[in-house]
Amino acid sequence: MARILLVDDDIAEISAVKRVLMRAGHQTVLATNASDALAVMAQALPTLALVGATCEGGEALTLARRLAAGDGAPLLPLILLGRDDGAPAGAPQLARPVDPGQLAEEVTAALARAAAAGAPPAVPMAGAARNVAIALPAPRTTGGGAARGGANRAASATGPRAPPRAASSTSNPARASPPPSR
Numbered sequence: 001m002a003r004i005l006l007v008d009d010d011i012a013e014i015s016a017v018k019r020v021l022m023r024a025g026h027q028t029v030l031a032t033n034a035s036d037a038l039a040v041m042a043q044a045l046p047t048l049a050l051v052g053a054t055c056e057g058g059e060a061l062t063l064a065r066r067l068a069a070g071d072g073a074p075l076l077p078l079i080l081l082g083r084d085d086g087a088p089a090g091a092p093q094l095a096r097p098v099d100p101g102q103l104a105e106e107v108t109a110a111l112a113r114a115a116a117a118g119a120p121p122a123v124p125m126a127g128a129a130r131n132v133a134i135a136l137p138a139p140r141t142t143g144g145g146a147a148r149g150g151a152n153r154a155a156s157a158t159g160p161r162a163p164p165r166a167a168s169s170t171s172n173p174a175r176a177s178p179p180p181s182r
Contacts, residue, residue, distance in 0.1 A: 001025050002027070002111050003026070003029065003044065003048075004026050004027065004048045004049070005029050005037060005041070005049040005050070006021075006029065006030050006031070006050050007033075007034070007036075007055055007063065007064075008032070008051070009032045009033065009052065009055045009060075010052060010054075013052075013096065013097060013098065014052070016098070017050065017081070017098055017103060018030065020100045020104055021107065024107070024108075032055070032056075033060065037060070037063060038063070045076070047077070047111065048076070048079065049064070050078075050080075050081055050107075051064040051078060053081060053087065053093070054082055058086075061087070064088055065087075068088030068089070068091060077110045077114045079092050079094065079103075080092065080094065081094055081098055092106050
């Protein structure tokens with residue numbers, strides 16, 4: 001039984017791929033972006049990685065190239081889901097939509113190549129995963145990102161505050177003060 005990492009954000013297609021792998025008796029782990037894939041690999045190195053070429057706007061392809069190059073981690077056999085000119089050298093590329101029979105053949109061949117090369121079993125690799133993460137480009141943010149929200153929170157915590165509004169007796173009768181006693 002191989003531990004196979006699936007990195008793709010096309011949930012419908014990756015579900016079909018996962019079914020094929022599970023039927024073959026493999027353990028599958030799903031990551032929908034490069035950061036999640038690194039977190040999975042920090043727990044235990046998979047035997048094989050299947051990476052969607054277009055996942056996360058191509059960021060997962062960058063991850064695939066870094067893993068194929070070794071970048072501080074053991075070499076990891078890869079299969080690319082989809083075709084891309086920037087694919088790691090020697091990584092099989094499966095056309096989309098993925099043909100289940102071709103997928104099964106490629107997985108079997110990749111696992112056989114890894115076994116023949118003496119690939120280590122799935123082991124923790126926290127330090128190596130951190131090295132790979134450092135080599136990845138910084139994530140892109142959009143206009144409403146956390147960085148801007150964090151700056152707004154910091155400014156509001158240090159800047160002047162508006163005075164509290166006075167309670168109105170008409171808006172909330174429970175908070176109105178009782179009439180003066182005579």
